[in-house]
Amino acid sequence: MTPHRPIVLSVEQALSMPYATLRFVHQGWRVIKVEATPVEGRRTMGDPNRAIGKPVGKGSMHSYFVAPNVGKEAIALNLKTEEGRNLLRRLIRALPVDVFCTNTMPARHEALGIDADSLQALRPELIWASISAWGTAHGEVPGYDPVMQAECGYMDLTGDPKGPPLQCGPPIIDLKAGDEVFAQVALALWKRELGAAGARIDVSMGHAAVSWLQTFLPMLDMGSTPEELRRSGNEHRQFIPVNAYPTADGWLFLAIGSDAQWRRFVGIEAFAGLDREDWRTNEGRRATKDELHRAIGGVTKGIESRTLAGMLAEAAIPNAPIRRIEEVASHPFVAGDLCRTVAPSGDMLRLPPPAVPTRTLEKTGGLLPFAPGYGADTEAVLVEIGCRREEIREWADRGILALGEEG
Numbered sequence: 497m498t499p500h501r502p503i504v505l506s507v508e509q510a511l512s513m514p515y516a517t518l519r520f521v522h523q524g525w526r527v528i529k530v531e532a533t534p535v536e537g538r539r540t541m542g543d544p545n546r547a548i549g550k551p552v553g554k555g556s557m558h559s560y561f562v563a564p565n566v567g568k569e570a571i572a573l574n575l576k577t578e579e580g581r582n583l584l585r586r587l588i589r590a591l592p593v594d595v596f597c598t599n600t601m602p603a604r605h606e607a608l609g610i611d612a613d614s615l616q617a618l619r620p621e622l623i624w625a626s627i628s629a630w631g632t633a634h635g636e637v638p639g640y641d642p643v644m645q646a647e648c649g650y651m652d653l654t655g656d657p658k659g660p661p662l663q664c665g666p667p668i669i670d671l672k673a674g675d676e677v678f679a680q681v682a683l684a685l686w687k688r689e690l691g692a693a694g695a696r697i698d699v700s701m702g703h704a705a706v707s708w709l710q711t712f713l714p715m716l717d718m719g720s721t722p723e724e725l726r727r728s729g730n731e732h733r734q735f736i737p738v739n740a741y742p743t744a745d746g747w748l749f750l751a752i753g754s755d756a757q758w759r760r761f762v763g764i765e766a767f768a769g770l771d772r773e774d775w776r777t778n779e780g781r782r783a784t785k786d787e788l789h790r791a792i793g794g795v796t797k798g799i800e801s802r803t804l805a806g807m808l809a810e811a812a813i814p815n816a817p818i819r820r821i822e823e824v825a826s827h828p829f830v831a832g833d834l835c836r837t838v839a840p841s842g843d844m845l846r847l848p849p850p851a852v853p854t855r856t857l858e859k860t861g862g863l864l865p866f867a868p869g870y871g872a873d874t875e876a877v878l879v880e881i882g883c884r885r886e887e888i889r890e891w892a893d894r895g896i897l898a899l900g901e902e903g
Contacts, residue, residue: 497645501526503687505587506597507575507610509543510625511641511667511702513599514564515674520595520681521567521864522835524770524856528877529565530584531870533898535572541870541898542572553840555900556870563847563867566837570868571877572898579896580754581609583878588618591880595681599627602635605803623684625697627673632698639666639701640827655727669705676704685841731789736781739789741796750792751814754778760811775860835862871900 503752506517507530515525531542549559574580589591592871598610605611607625626632628739629639645663655662674698684695691787706713711734712725725733730749732738737749748884752758754776762771770791774780781788796804801817807817819827825834825846835847835857847864874897879889892899 500594502594502737503591504528504595505530505584505591505593507608508597508599510545510599510670510671510749511564512639512670513597514543514545515671516625516627516677516681517568517597517848518564518566519674522850522854522857527568527729528587529568529570529868530575531572531668533568533580533589533895541900542570546870550830553866553869557867558599559842560682562839562845563868565867566835566847567875568868569873570869570871570900571874573874574896574898575608575610576679577896579891579894583681583883583891583897584609585615585618586881586883587880588615588622591624594685595625595703597625597677597681599639602626602628602632602640605632605635615823616694621688622694622695623681623688623697624694625677625681625699627677627699627701629698629700630702632869641670641701642785644669644705647714648702649712652707652726656729659727661668669701672704672708673699673701676901680705689898726876734782736778736785737788737792739744739792741789742791743796743801743804746801747818748796748804749816749818750796753814755859757813761808764807764811766799766807767792770795833862835864836865837864839866869900874899 499704502520503515504525504527505515506527508514508517509531514529517529520527529543530734534541539627543560543561543565544562545558546556548561551557552562556607558819568573573583575584584796588596596610596615598605600608600610606614609615612626616622617625627639628635629637629644642663645668646661648669651661651663652671654664662678677697680697681694684692684697688694714727716722730740732751735751735753738753740747742751752761758776759776761767770788774784775788799807805815805817824830830849833849833853835849837847839845848861851861874892875885875888878897879885888897889899891897
């Protein structure tokens with residue numbers, strides 16, 4: 497028996513929900529991305545991320561848009577019109593759609609006809625999922641990753657203690673929210689297989705972000721002061737020494753997470769001079785950590801990175817070079833698991849692998865279709881549900897939908 501291939505319809509833009517639905521693509525599900533029709537006076541079409549980064553191919557395609565949207569189909573509907581909303585409803589019923597997703601601001605859901613009540617009235621078994629700043633109960637609040645990092649304490653925890661607050665490099669709250677949609681949708685589909693009805697999944701970026709503060713918020717109620725938890729640069733707040741240290745030709749990150757590791761560390765001849773009584777316990781090292789960091793750096797700066805890494809590895813001490821971003825794709829533990837896609841130019845593009853390998857990607861060798869052009873699949877998808885080409889073109893002329901570009 498061939499397993500059912502879920503169909504996902506997603507009114508999405510930017511990163512949080514496109515990343516969630518990319519994870520569905522990795523599973524081999526069918527994902528149809530719904531974008532808005534062109535707005536007069538606005539340069540970009542559909543998802544604003546189409547216009548960000550370097551041009552790729554032709555038309556609306558730019559580099560920032562590509563990776564989260566590979567393997568999808570793209571249609572363009574004007575949900576501000578009754579005809580556009582009717583077409584969305586028709587898609588929900590006729591395909592039929594298993595999962596509907598959106599990261600549109602909740603305050604706009606009802607006007608666009610994408611609220612859970614309206615769509616589940618059409619299809620009670622539908623799994624409906626939303627991402628927003630603070631959930632559908634706070635529908636007027638926009639959700640942007642760096643703003644949420646600021647509001648949820650992340651920027652108070654990131655950076656040099658003597659410097660300004662900093663955001664994390666990757667947009668981790670967008671990605672965390674997307675991961676949460678993936679997990680909750682998978683759970684809802686499993687429950688539906690067991691006989692449950694549809695589900696409503698309301699992912700708050702803020703709650704998702706704060707849920708990760710496991711080693712911060714509770715410690716405030718167990719004797720830690722805020723100052724102990726704030727920005728600490730590269731060092732760990734609790735385990736000492738965990739830090740980046742200079743070498744003769746660069747930097748190396750060292751992580752000692754136990755007193756047993758410390759004993760092995762000072763057993764290395766180069767570091768034998770650090771075997772002090774007061775440094776034999778983590779709390780003892782923590783009491784004079786600045787002195788300890790200086791002492792370790794005084795030794796490491798005279799040793800080349802490769803030599804130092806070998807010494808530490810031999811003693812089973814966790815360490816790593818500070819790898820440049822352009823080197824990550826060739827990492828020996830990563831290179832064989834990368835996803836790939838072929839650009840319109842014919843160039844092969846490397847894509848991040850999924851967090852966990854999937855059978856679908858194993859079958860394709862990680863190769864995924866290139867991201868769709870704006871409105872590229874509008875006509876084909878509407879013909880699939882019984883619309884006539886003549887009426888589709890008439891709707892396009894009236895601005896109800898957009899027939900688009902090739903990728």
